[in-house]
Amino acid sequence: MGARLLAVIVAAASAAAALTGCQAGGGDNANPKVLTYWASQQSPSLDRDKQILEPELRRFTERTGIKVELEVIPFTDLLKRILTATTSGKGPDLVNLGNTWTPSLQATGALLEWDGAMMAKIGGADRFEKVALKTTSAEGTTPVAVPLYTKVFQLYYNKKLFSEAGVSRPPATWAELVDAGKQLTRDTTGDGKPDQWGLGLRGQAYTTALHYAYILGSARGARYFTGGKPAFDSAEAVSGIEQYLSWMGKDRIVNPSDAENADWADVYEAFSKDRVAMMLVQTLGQTLKDYGLSEDRYGVAPVPAVTPGGKDVASFLGGTNVAIFKNTDNLDGATELVRFLTSVGEQTVLNTAYGTIPPVKDAGDAAFQTDEAKVARQTMADRAIPLPRVAQEAQFETLLGNAVTSWLAATATGKQPSAEQIRSELASLSQRVASGG
Amino acid sequence: MSIRTDVKPETRRPPTVSATAPAPRRRRTWTPYLFLLPALALELVVHFGPMLAGLVMSLLKLTQYQLARWWEAPWTGFGNFEVVLDVDQPVGASLLSSFLITLAFTVIVIAASWVMGTAAAVSLQNARVGRGVLRTLFLVPYALPAFAAVITWRFLFQRDNGMVNHVLVDQLGVLDENAFFLLGSNAFWAQCVVAVWRLWPFAFLMLMAGLQSIPGELYEAGTLDGAGPWRQFREITLPLLAPVNQVLVLVMFLWTFKEFETPFVLFGGSAPEQARLINVEIYQNSFVTWNFGLGAAMSAVLLLFLLLVTGVYLLATRRKVHEA
Numbered sequence: 001m002g003a004r005l006l007a008v009i010v011a012a013a014s015a016a017a018a019l020t021g022c023q024a025g026g027g028d029n030a031n032p033k034v035l036t037y038w039a040s041q042q043s044p045s046l047d048r049d050k051q052i053l054e055p056e057l058r059r060f061t062e063r064t065g066i067k068v069e070l071e072v073i074p075f076t077d078l079l080k081r082i083l084t085a086t087t088s089g090k091g092p093d094l095v096n097l098g099n100t101w102t103p104s105l106q107a108t109g110a111l112l113e114w115d116g117a118m119m120a121k122i123g124g125a126d127r128f129e130k131v132a133l134k135t136t137s138a139e140g141t142t143p144v145a146v147p148l149y150t151k152v153f154q155l156y157y158n159k160k161l162f163s164e165a166g167v168s169r170p171p172a173t174w175a176e177l178v179d180a181g182k183q184l185t186r187d188t189t190g191d192g193k194p195d196q197w198g199l200g201l202r203g204q205a206y207t208t209a210l211h212y213a214y215i216l217g218s219a220r221g222a223r224y225f226t227g228g229k230p231a232f233d234s235a236e237a238v239s240g241i242e243q244y245l246s247w248m249g250k251d252r253i254v255n256p257s258d259a260e261n262a263d264w265a266d267v268y269e270a271f272s273k274d275r276v277a278m279m280l281v282q283t284l285g286q287t288l289k290d291y292g293l294s295e296d297r298y299g300v301a302p303v304p305a306v307t308p309g310g311k312d313v314a315s316f317l318g319g320t321n322v323a324i325f326k327n328t329d330n331l332d333g334a335t336e337l338v339r340f341l342t343s344v345g346e347q348t349v350l351n352t353a354y355g356t357i358p359p360v361k362d363a364g365d366a367a368f369q370t371d372e373a374k375v376a377r378q379t380m381a382d383r384a385i386p387l388p389r390v391a392q393e394a395q396f397e398t399l400l401g402n403a404v405t406s407w408l409a410a411t412a413t414g415k416q417p418s419a420e421q422i423r424s425e426l427a428s429l430s431q432r433v434a435s436g437g
Numbered sequence: 438m439s440i441r442t443d444v445k446p447e448t449r450r451p452p453t454v455s456a457t458a459p460a461p462r463r464r465r466t467w468t469p470y471l472f473l474l475p476a477l478a479l480e481l482v483v484h485f486g487p488m489l490a491g492l493v494m495s496l497l498k499l500t501q502y503q504l505a506r507w508w509e510a511p512w513t514g515f516g517n518f519e520v521v522l523d524v525d526q527p528v529g530a531s532l533l534s535s536f537l538i539t540l541a542f543t544v545i546v547i548a549a550s551w552v553m554g555t556a557a558a559v560s561l562q563n564a565r566v567g568r569g570v571l572r573t574l575f576l577v578p579y580a581l582p583a584f585a586a587v588i589t590w591r592f593l594f595q596r597d598n599g600m601v602n603h604v605l606v607d608q609l610g611v612l613d614e615n616a617f618f619l620l621g622s623n624a625f626w627a628q629c630v631v632a633v634w635r636l637w638p639f640a641f642l643m644l645m646a647g648l649q650s651i652p653g654e655l656y657e658a659g660t661l662d663g664a665g666p667w668r669q670f671r672e673i674t675l676p677l678l679a680p681v682n683q684v685l686v687l688v689m690f691l692w693t694f695k696e697f698e699t700p701f702v703l704f705g706g707s708a709p710e711q712a713r714l715i716n717v718e719i720y721q722n723s724f725v726t727w728n729f730g731l732g733a734a735m736s737a738v739l740l741l742f743l744l745l746v747t748g749v750y751l752l753a754t755r756r757k758v759h760e761a
Contacts, residue, residue: 080724083504083724083727086504086505087504087505087507089505104501104727105501107501107502108501108502108504108505109502109505109506110504110505204619204620204704204705204707205705205707206707255597256596256617257595257596257597257615257617259617259620260595260596260617260619260620262704262705262707263705391501391502394501394726394727395726395727395728398721398726399726401707402707402721405707406709406710409617409620409621409709410621412617412620413617413620413621428527429527431527432527432528435520435526435528
């Protein structure tokens with residue numbers, strides 16, 4: 001029985017291997033009339049995403065005769081779905097990726113390469129913002145995706161609280177942010193405890209913790225991978241993390257309870273209820289409307305700099321890329337759909353609907369004239385960098401993010417770690433990523 | 438009784454028949470198994486297939502580089518196990534710490550759930566009024582979907598607006614200042630509370646069913662002999678519940694040791710170090726950091742440990758239960 005069972009399993013496994021093996025080519029056109037497309041959830045609900053995308057895809061079908069089978073997938077499930085599709089060899093023709101995953105997914109070898117000839121089919125690489133293109137591959141390799149929607153970190157501030165506290169303009173440097181934060185942190189009920197805070201944080205999310213650590217470290221010139229080797233424990237990286245922790249610790253401009261915030265919704269809620277005066281968050285679009293906050297009640301400014309007027313890093317470039325699976329059976333159709341999605345018209349429609357910023361330079365400026373969009377486009381052009389473009393990006397994000405999260409938790413309970421503690425833990429994480437990759 | 442005496446001669450007769458004609462008997466005994474075979478084979482494939490695949494995976498160096506062509510992933514033998522079990526290195530040290538946390542968590546949760554389940558079952562045993570209502574109420578936590586239940590606990594435990602702090606600080610004055618229940622070492626205890634809350638109704642349910650099978654006469658006899666409630670519990674209830682308890686404790690152990698939903702929902706995906714259970718650790722190593730071989734090796738170690746504990750437990754308890 002045991003032997004027979006083993007035989008069955010081996011037979012099944014080799015059959016699966018053979019099947020997937022012959023699909024793992026470079027894509028063909030065996031099925032030119034249909035495309036399957038996994039879109040990422042970009043709006044607050046899957047339904048709203050469908051309402052936005054479906055009319056556009058219908059236009060594509062009218063124009064080309066290719067039917068698009070759309071599935072909108074929340075970001076929390078998307079990576080698992082992609083990994084499963086990669087392993088089984090049975091995936092959609094096109095898929096949206098969180099752009100920071102691109103180098104890690106590139107390493108699986110499942111995504112089609114966008115060489116010069118492919119790029120030419122969608123109008124050439126020059127159409128795209130340089131930094132956006134950098135998110136499409138690991139350093140020094142051929143892109144495996146095309147940027148669709150982009151976001152950067154921006155400073156959102158509550159106008160009412162600013163005027164009440166007598167802060168006349170949004171802070172331009174990190175030192176000013178702390179000063180303003182101290183003025184804005186107040187006890188409004190008279191019970192001796194502050195109930196309004198300068199800054200709100202999403203403290204229990206390792207992704208966000210990593211984003212802040214990376215931005216603040218990079219603004220000082222930290223490099224997290226040198227020659228592809230992890231080097232997390234530089235002095236700049238340590239002081240970036242210290243700065244983040246100090247907002248809650250030494251500076252006391254962040255409510256310690258924010259260390260429990262697992263979702264951005266917690267921060268938006270506090271911001272809209274006047275409990276938090278500032279937040280540093282990626283381009284929000286219409287999001288705050290869902291919290292009953294109209295656009296005239298808050299302002300948007302660039303993320304502060306280390307020195308006044310400095311062009312140091314303000315954000316990593318977040319957003320969504322689209323990729324074609326190598327085993328597509330409708331390569332021409334998939335390319336055509338990418339051309340459609342990155343066309344000036346669709347870029348304007350979709351980015352406006354999602355409240356993101358178009359990564360193509362030729363998308364009409366007229367549609368992106370809000371303060372938020374102007375600040376975002378400026379930041380993207382001058383002060384944004386990609387997250388590390390290495391295959392170990394996912395490990396970097398998880399391990400470092402978890403460490404920063406636990407340091408913030410310690411800070412919340414009054415035990416802000418010392419620079420030396422941070423440095424030695426970072427060194428050990430470096431070693432772990434180096435040995436695990 | 439009469440049926441039994443009728444059947445016996447019949448079942449004894451066949452041997453004499455089979456001596457003259459063995460073929461019909463063999464066909465009769467094998468046919469049902471033959472029908473069951475496809476189902477059995479499928480069941481084995483479904484159950485042991487993934488397990489075997491996991492074991493094979495634990496011997497491979499399987500990261501994102503090999504994912505699309507996983508059958509070509511390089512063989513590392515016991516390389517993954519060396520990394521996982523080397524407690525002087527970060528990966529092994531982290532696994533060991535989560536293992537110890539899980540062990541403490543399991544012991545606390547099982548003990549508390551068992552005590553609560555037993556107390557509730559015994560006290561409802563003789564209740565006539567309101568038994569149905571209480572029984573239903575007690576079972577609510579068990580019936581609620583995990584996500585809904587645990588997310589509610591998350592709200593209760595929040596520092597600023599959570600009800601736990603409101604009661605402890607504002608109403609009872611037990612604490613001077615709002616405490617963190619979702620961070621640091623308190624998170625471990627918060628997690629225990631939620632797990633007990635979810636698990637104890639199961640113990641209650643099983644023990645209540647077990648109690649129904651204990652004849653009332655035994656308690657009457659005990660009362661006549663002058664045994665009080667505590668003595669009756671120790672001398673009658675506990676020994677007669679031994680077979681139920683044997684299974685119950687084992688099942689609760691296996692469930693609790695592999696707990697994943699509670700920390701995942703309670704801490705929103707970033708469990709504090711002091712409360713990181715082993716399954717969360719494995720999840721992070723395989724799906725978040727994309728080192729599937731390492732994650733599989735950790736799973737294999739966990740599987741071996743659970744098998745070992747189960748085996749030893751069953752051996753150690755078998756005699757006791759049978760004596761009872």
